[in-house]
Amino acid sequence: SLTGFSIANVSSDLTNFSLGGATASALYGSALVIIFFVAVLIIMILTLLLGITYIDIGFSKENPSFSKSFGVARRFFWRYLGLTILMAIFLIILYILLIIPGIIFTVYWIFASFILIKENTGIMESLRRSKRLVRHRWWRVFGYLILLILISVAVYIVSKLIPFIGAFIPMLVVTPFLTLFLKNFYLALIAEKTGNIKAKIEKKIVRRVRRRKK
Numbered sequence: 001s002l003t004g005f006s007i008a009n010v011s012s013d014l015t016n017f018s019l020g021g022a023t024a025s026a027l028y029g030s031a032l033v034i035i036f037f038v039a040v041l042i043i044m045i046l047t048l049l050l051g052i053t054y055i056d057i058g059f060s061k062e063n064p065s066f067s068k069s070f071g072v073a074r075r076f077f078w079r080y081l082g083l084t085i086l087m088a089i090f091l092i093i094l095y096i097l098l099i100i101p102g103i104i105f106t107v108y109w110i111f112a113s114f115i116l117i118k119e120n121t122g123i124m125e126s127l128r129r130s131k132r133l134v135r136h137r138w139w140r141v142f143g144y145l146i147l148l149i150l151i152s153v154a155v156y157i158v159s160k161l162i163p164f165i166g167a168f169i170p171m172l173v174v175t176p177f178l179t180l181f182l183k184n185f186y187l188a189l190i191a192e193k194t195g196n197i198k199a200k201i202e203k204k205i206v207r208r209v210r211r212r213k214k
Helices: 012-016 021-059 066-097 099-108 112-118 123-134 138-160 165-213
Strands: none
Touching: 021 066, 021 112, 021 165, 066 099, 066 112, 066 123, 099 123, 099 138, 112 123, 112 165, 123 165, 138 165
């Protein structure tokens, strides 16, 4: 791997440069650092694009098309990136100051990315709507998240025992599974909330009718 290289293993051919062995080694080391950060940046971008693609495929009512969903991913990329960065900053601060608030808001904001893509909302509005959706259901969402974490850790440990292919299992299996589960959970909570609102409206209508009859 790129990070496995060391300046101590620089090829003797580089010492033939007129710049001298020490300078050549420094240049080679700098090049490795640049390549490493570029590789990390590419992996991060692809991970974000795949995340959006998986979410869009999950919401697709027709036969899912990876190419179409990847196009959607490019359209939402910057907003999704902004949401990811903002959540990371807020949560890191909350976890550093007090662990409990960090856990609380991790659960509150778990559906923010789904809302951003499904409802085409802004970053802050996605966070607010996710919090409103989870409110009064926090412990249930928290319980499912703990279960998902345990499953993910178990799969990750098993994948480490499988040579070569195991490295791709988390991205190709765990990520789609988590996305699909959270998507269904999000839709279930939306339906539950909508049903509760309708029930409250019906109760109010019944009360008004009864009052008029009296």
